[in-house]
Amino acid sequence: MGFHGKNKKFIELVERIMIRWGYNSTEGKIYGILLLSERPLTIKDILELTNLSRTSISTSLKRLVGDDLVTVRREKKVKYFSPNPIFREKFMEQPKELLNKEIIPIVGIIEELSKNAHSEEYRKKLMDIKRNLEDLENLLKVIIKIEKESVKT
DSSP states (O other): OOHHHHHHHHHHHHHHHHTTTTTHHHHHHHHHHHOOOSBOOOOHHHHHHHSOHHHHHHHHHHHHTTSEEEEEETTTTTEEEEOOOOHHHHHHHHHHHHIIIIHHHHHHHHHHHHHHHHHHHHHHHHHHHHHHHHHHHHHHHOOOHHHHHHHHO
16 A cells, blocks of 8 residues: 555655654654554554565654654554654754754864865865854854744743
8 A cells, every 4th residue: 555646745755854854764754654644553554554664663663752753652562653743843953953963063173174274275265164154053043042032932
């Protein structure tokens, strides 16, 4: 059983967003399927809807549950999985992660490289990159500040 039309496109787009946020394709696909489902799904249900292995489904669900994207409810021996549509919260984590894990370290590396630059031209190029990254850093800080203020209200 496969997905067609708008359902397929929806799942593909959710999968793409999730990959951008550091999840893998399987996690994105499962999250998209759960979001579209009219009822909570079991691992068996997801197996029937996809060509994924039981192991990959279980591993993906474990991460999604751990990250609060999915809730699990147990009835006897059967686990039922439901999505938590928390796109805003996950999206707002991205600027802070980008800033702390990528931009700030890159700026530090650029500073070190510029100290050891063998030519003035190369040093200027590195400083242009640094200024551009600092502009991005400032923009990300504004976004983070706005998010913090919007959560308070």
